[in-house]
Amino acid sequence: MKVHQIKIDFNVTEQIKRFVYVYILEAESLYLIDSGVYGSETKIMDYLDSIGRNTSEIKGVFLTHAHPDHIGSAAWFREHSGCKIYASEGERLWIEDIDLQFKERPIPNFYNLAGKSSKVDFVV
Template identity: 65%
Template sequence: MGKRIHQLKIDFHVTPEIKRYVYVYIIEGEFCYLIDSGVDGAEEIIANFLKSIGRKLTDVKCIFLTHAHPDHIGSAAKIREMTGCKIYASAGESRWIRDIDLQFAERPIPNFYTLVNESVTVDEILKDGDCIKLEDGLTIEAVGTPGHSCDELSYLLPEESCIFTGDAIPVRGDIPIWIQRDDNRKSLEKLKEIKGADIFYPAWDETYDREQAMDKIEDAMMLMDEIQQNVDRCKGIAESLDEMVVQVCNEMKTPHFLKNPLFRRTIESFL
C-alpha cells in the first residue's frame, strides 16, 4: 500500500443476522482526502485513525463519493459539519445523496436510517474524465463505472498509480448487486483496460495488485455469464420474478443470496 493511502475497515449490520463491512480510504498529503465516508458513526473511526497518525479530522478537505448507497455516504454529513470539507459525486448519484428520503423510497433496505440518517449537499458534480488537482503532487481523475449503481464513479490517483473502484468489481461468494447488467460489463471492461493503475482499492475487498485485479475482473465476468445462463434456463419455468430468484439461487447453490432483497434487482437486470 502506498505510504499516502490508508485503508479503514468499517463494520456494520444490515440486519442483526447480516453483518457487512465497507472500506474507506484516506489519501494523505499536505491535507487529507476521503474516498467515501462509511456508515453513520464512521466519523469517529476516521477521526481516531487520523489522530493515531498525527493528523486530525479537520485536515480532511474533500470527500469523493463513489456512489450513493448508505454504507458509502452514511457519515458524510457529519464529517462535512465537523470539517467544512467539500463533497464530490456524480450527477446520477447526487439526487440520492442530497435526499436520502428519496433514496429510501426508491431503494428501501433494512436498517436504512441507522446506516445513513442525514442528507448532505454535493458541492461539485463530476463526470467521467474530470480531473481535480488536490494539491501539488496529487491529482484525482473521475472514471465512470456504472452498473452496481446508476452513475458510480471510480477515482484514479495517477501519482500513486492506483484506482479506487468502490463496488464496481463484485467479489465471488458475496451477493452480486447490479442494477444494469450491460453497464456493469462495460465498466469491468473499462477497468480491465485502465492505464496508470497498478493498485486497485475496492470498497468491499482487500487491496489488489494489477494481476489480482485482472483475475477478479475476469471472475466477475464469469459470474455474470453464470447468472445469465441460469436466468435463461429458468425463464420458461419460473412463473414470477420472485420464483426465478429462488430457482437461480438453487441452481447456483447460493441460498444465502435470498437473505438480501437487492439480489432480486440483480436478477431483474438480467431479464
C-alpha cells in the first residue's frame, strides 16, 4: 500500500487563508482520508490522473471529523464514484445535515466550504 498526501489551499474569507491535507490510500482500490473543502475534487482528480489512477477506483472516503474543510467534497465523490462514506457516530449528524452544523457552529463562508450533506454509509 502507498499513502499520498495532497495539500489543499483554501480561503475561509479573503483575509483568512488556510490549508487542509487529503490522504489517498493506494492499493488495488483507492480510499480517501477526508475530502477537503468543496471544490477540492478537481485537485484530487488531477493528482489521481498524475499517478495513473481515476475517480472510479475510489471505494471509500473516511471522514475524520465534520469540519467543512474535511467533508466538503465527500458528497461529490460519493455521487461520481459510488464510494462509501465512513465516519464516527459523534460526527454523523453534522455530515448528514450541514444545515444543523451551520446552525450550531456558524463560520464565514460555510456553505462554499462544506458543499452539501452526505449520507454516512458506515459508522466506525
